[in-house]
Amino acid sequence: MPRWLRNNASLLGVMLLIGTVYLVGAVVSDRFLSFGNVLNVFEQTTDLALVSIGQTLVVLSGGIDLSVGSLISLTSCLTSGLINGNPDRIIPVVAAVLALGTVVGLVNAGLVIALHVHPLIITLGMGAILQGVTLLYALGPVGRVPRGFNFLAYGRILGLPLGATIAVVLSILIALLLRYLPLGRQIYAVGDDANAARLVGLPRTRVLMLVYGCSGFCCAATGLYLAARFGVGQPYTGVNYTLASITPVVLGGTILSGGKGGVVGTLLAAFLISLFNNLLNFMDVSKHYQLVAQALIIIFAVSVYVERRREE
Amino acid sequence: MLTLKGISKSFPGVRALSGVSLEVRSGEIHGLVGENGAGKSTLIKIIAGAYAPDAGEICFADAPAHWSSPREAKQHGVHVVYQEFALFPQLSVAENIFIGHEPRNRLGMVDHARTRREAKELLLKLGVSLNPSARVASLSVADQQMVEIARAMVHNVKLLVLDEPTAVIAGREVALLFDRLRRLRASGVSVLFISHRLDEVFAICNRVTVLKDGRLIGTRDIGEVRREHLISMMVGRDLGDLFPERPATARSGRPVLRTEAVAIGDRVRDISIELRAGEIVALAGMVGAGRSELALGLFGALPISRGTIQVGDQRFTSISPAKAIKLGMGLVTEDRKSQGLAMLLDVAANISGPTLAEVTRQGLIDKRLESAIAAHEIERYRIVCRGPDAPIATMSGGNQQKVIVARWARICRSVLILDEPTRGIDIGAKAEIYRIMRTLADGGVGILMISSELTEVIGMADRVIVMREGRVTGELIDADVTEENIMNLATSERAA
Numbered sequence: 050m051p052r053w054l055r056n057n058a059s060l061l062g063v064m065l066l067i068g069t070v071y072l073v074g075a076v077v078s079d080r081f082l083s084f085g086n087v088l089n090v091f092e093q094t095t096d097l098a099l100v101s102i103g104q105t106l107v108v109l110s111g112g113i114d115l116s117v118g119s120l121i122s123l124t125s126c127l128t129s130g131l132i133n134g135n136p137d138r139i140i141p142v143v144a145a146v147l148a149l150g151t152v153v154g155l156v157n158a159g160l161v162i163a164l165h166v167h168p169l170i171i172t173l174g175m176g177a178i179l180q181g182v183t184l185l186y187a188l189g190p191v192g193r194v195p196r197g198f199n200f201l202a203y204g205r206i207l208g209l210p211l212g213a214t215i216a217v218v219l220s221i222l223i224a225l226l227l228r229y230l231p232l233g234r235q236i237y238a239v240g241d242d243a244n245a246a247r248l249v250g251l252p253r254t255r256v257l258m259l260v261y262g263c264s265g266f267c268c269a270a271t272g273l274y275l276a277a278r279f280g281v282g283q284p285y286t287g288v289n290y291t292l293a294s295i296t297p298v299v300l301g302g303t304i305l306s307g308g309k310g311g312v313v314g315t316l317l318a319a320f321l322i323s324l325f326n327n328l329l330n331f332m333d334v335s336k337h338y339q340l341v342a343q344a345l346i347i348i349f350a351v352s353v354y355v356e357r358r359r360e361e
Numbered sequence: 362m363l364t365l366k367g368i369s370k371s372f373p374g375v376r377a378l379s380g381v382s383l384e385v386r387s388g389e390i391h392g393l394v395g396e397n398g399a400g401k402s403t404l405i406k407i408i409a410g411a412y413a414p415d416a417g418e419i420c421f422a423d424a425p426a427h428w429s430s431p432r433e434a435k436q437h438g439v440h441v442v443y444q445e446f447a448l449f450p451q452l453s454v455a456e457n458i459f460i461g462h463e464p465r466n467r468l469g470m471v472d473h474a475r476t477r478r479e480a481k482e483l484l485l486k487l488g489v490s491l492n493p494s495a496r497v498a499s500l501s502v503a504d505q506q507m508v509e510i511a512r513a514m515v516h517n518v519k520l521l522v523l524d525e526p527t528a529v530i531a532g533r534e535v536a537l538l539f540d541r542l543r544r545l546r547a548s549g550v551s552v553l554f555i556s557h558r559l560d561e562v563f564a565i566c567n568r569v570t571v572l573k574d575g576r577l578i579g580t581r582d583i584g585e586v587r588r589e590h591l592i593s594m595m596v597g598r599d600l601g602d603l604f605p606e607r608p609a610t611a612r613s614g615r616p617v618l619r620t621e622a623v624a625i626g627d628r629v630r631d632i633s634i635e636l637r638a639g640e641i642v643a644l645a646g647m648v649g650a651g652r653s654e655l656a657l658g659l660f661g662a663l664p665i666s667r668g669t670i671q672v673g674d675q676r677f678t679s680i681s682p683a684k685a686i687k688l689g690m691g692l693v694t695e696d697r698k699s700q701g702l703a704m705l706l707d708v709a710a711n712i713s714g715p716t717l718a719e720v721t722r723q724g725l726i727d728k729r730l731e732s733a734i735a736a737h738e739i740e741r742y743r744i745v746c747r748g749p750d751a752p753i754a755t756m757s758g759g760n761q762q763k764v765i766v767a768r769w770a771r772i773c774r775s776v777l778i779l780d781e782p783t784r785g786i787d788i789g790a791k792a793e794i795y796r797i798m799r800t801l802a803d804g805g806v807g808i809l810m811i812s813s814e815l816t817e818v819i820g821m822a823d824r825v826i827v828m829r830e831g832r833v834t835g836e837l838i839d840a841d842v843t844e845e846n847i848m849n850l851a852t853s854e855r856a857a
Contacts, residue, residue: 245447250432
């Protein structure tokens with residue numbers, strides 16, 4: 050197998066699957082192929098894409114962030130709760146929420162380093178804490194978002210959905226970060242072999258702060274987007290995102306143990322998942338079967354990925 | 362350049378170093394020798410900044426040094442190339458060399474083209490031509506070694522610490538390495554050279570320090586000390602002959618193992634060999650010849666794609682480890698930490714491993730019986746540990762290896778395969794293992810020993826089979842067993 054093919058096998062695999070879904074969709078309905086539907090799917094990928102991008106970074110470093118769902122709930126509630134219909138508050142609240150997300154991420158990183166505990170445990174605990182804080186703030190839908198804010202979710206820029214475009218721009222920035230920042234390359238190293246990284250003197254603290262900080266930022270962005278989409282923040286809105294954020298990461302070719310992969314694959318995989326859901330909607334498949342179908346995709350994709358890992 | 366005074370370090374239950382003093386001068390290659398468990402690894406990690414000493418002082422470049430991390434030590438010019446390598450398998454050669462010190466362009470961003478270019482230049486200076494974009498995981502062990510050394514060359518290194526640098530390279534590559542080290546020495550760099558291969562220590566070091574049981578035994582100028590003297594300093598006793606006597610009738614037993622045209626994946630192409638009872642056959646060849654794959658295949662750990670294996674009277678086209686054990690076979694794997702031992706368990710569990718049925722009474726493990734068996738083996742093989750309940754992870758490499766050998770020696774009736782049984786092991790433990798091997802052979806077991814150490818091959822083997830690229834290139838017995846013949850067959854193009 051030529052080297053370029055081997056290195057990008059997962060990306061090509063995802064694109065192949067996207068093509069397959071389109072082929073099947075073409076048979077099912079010609080509305081499926083319409084440009085409007087493409088934009089539709091693109092738009093519906095936004096929330097999953099945003100949170101998965103941050104998760105990709107964390108997984109690359111050899112860790113995992115299980116606090117994402119709760120952080121999304123918290124940030125979306127704070128957004129609508131603090132703005133509470135007042136357009137003057139939009140900018141400060143957006144800035145504060147993004148800052149909060151980043152700070153939570155930094156705290157995660159700090160705990161991992163200071164306590165020498167696996168990120169899985171730290172972020173799991175942090176997630177529980179954040180959910181508790183969210184419920185302290187709001188037991189049900191809280192506040193509201195002024196008309197202009199919905200633009201974030203429903204608006205168009207150059208004909209493309211704004212939210213989704215922001216997600217794409219964010220992933221491009223992060224991909225550049227990974228490639229051109231020395232710290233970016235060091236993320237891969239720490240994920241590949243943490244012990245070697247320590248022996249070689251890599252700044253693990255800085256690396257972890259970067260990845261968890263970014264993940265927190267992405268969660269806050271997701272929370273903002275959801276507040277814009279639903280017009281109101283809800284305390285349990287993020288619950289499904291924790292596990293859901295891992296699927297595109299794995300499907301996109303990032304190895305769970307870290308050290309290999311990237312955000313491009315994650316983005317494509319998130320699109321694939323949305324597309325697949327979209328197809329199932331066109332086929333009138335009940336939402337419950339959709340969950341089963343998604344789970345089957347994950348199992349199939351992971352088993353292919355495991356085969357690939359063993360070959361190396 | 363580097364002065365250590367009275368360094369002591371303890372871990373829970375173990376006193377790794379007591380009052381060790383060492384001095385490495387600038388422009389000197391200083392050898393550090395000692396048995397496994399003598400404290401060399403701990404000393405290296407202290408010098409590297411990975412551990413902090415409990416007591417004592419370190420002086421580097423005429424200034425006191427209190428390093429809190431490997432990063433700090435590196436910034437001061439101390440570079441360590443570890444025996445197990447600290448490489449990143451998924452990253453490229455160039456990335457590995459420059460990780461942490463990536464060449465940047467004017468904007469502060471990583472300059473990938475320059476990284477690749479400078480990596481290639483560094484490697485060429487070491488006499489190696491590698492593709493800087495190749496993934497390190499795809500390289501041979503010897504090439505990985507070169508990447509490690511290239512990495513140490515990136516910065517102005519004042520002290521280069523090499524931990525067993527020649528463990529996985531031979532011949533031309535060793536010569537190149539030594540040449541480079543001499544050039545470094547000439548430019549004022551100090552080198553701390555840790556090795557079990559005393560010939561090499563004598564070839565390249567100016568002075569040598571001996572450690573034993575965490576203590577300094579002495580430092581000598583290379584010209585003023587002889588090999589036997591050094592060995593007795595390391596071991597603390599006279600070793601006599603390292604290799605046990607070879608009985609004249611060793612090759613005359615009945616065949617216990619025979620392979621016919623065995624192929625395993627693409628590493629083993631066509632192997633037909635025979636092993637007789639009471640015989641020690643050495644399997645020689647370069648790294649990558651397929652010997653380990655053959656060993657794993659014979660034991661059933663790798664599937665055989667073609668050919669048959671005959672153990673005693675029974676012939677098989679496929680075999681499994683469970684079946685192999687039932688047939689009285691044993692396999693001491695190449696990497697004891699990842700392939701042989703249950704690192705989190707104790708000595709007794711590691712000895713009873715393949716034969717749990719033996720210590721099971723009515724569905725439960727009889728711990729007392731298991732302990733008694735282990736205690737017997739500990740005494741028989743002089744394994745140094747606190748008892749059958751000693752955690753295997755705290756023991757030295759040599760003692761760990763003895764546990765594995767003890768495990769198989771107990772139950773082996775027909776064939777024992779050993780893959781690099783004395784790699785990374787001190788001389789004392791080596792002698793013990795050789796003794797065990799010969800005793801087993803005398804008892805009727807056929808022994809297949811894979812080894813890259815030619816003195817060991819020549820000293821132990823009744824017969825030598827040489828492999829290259831998955832095929833047998835020749836067999837040697839008696840007077841034909843010489844370093845030259847073996848190397849010729851290991852690198853020749855013609856198959857037997």
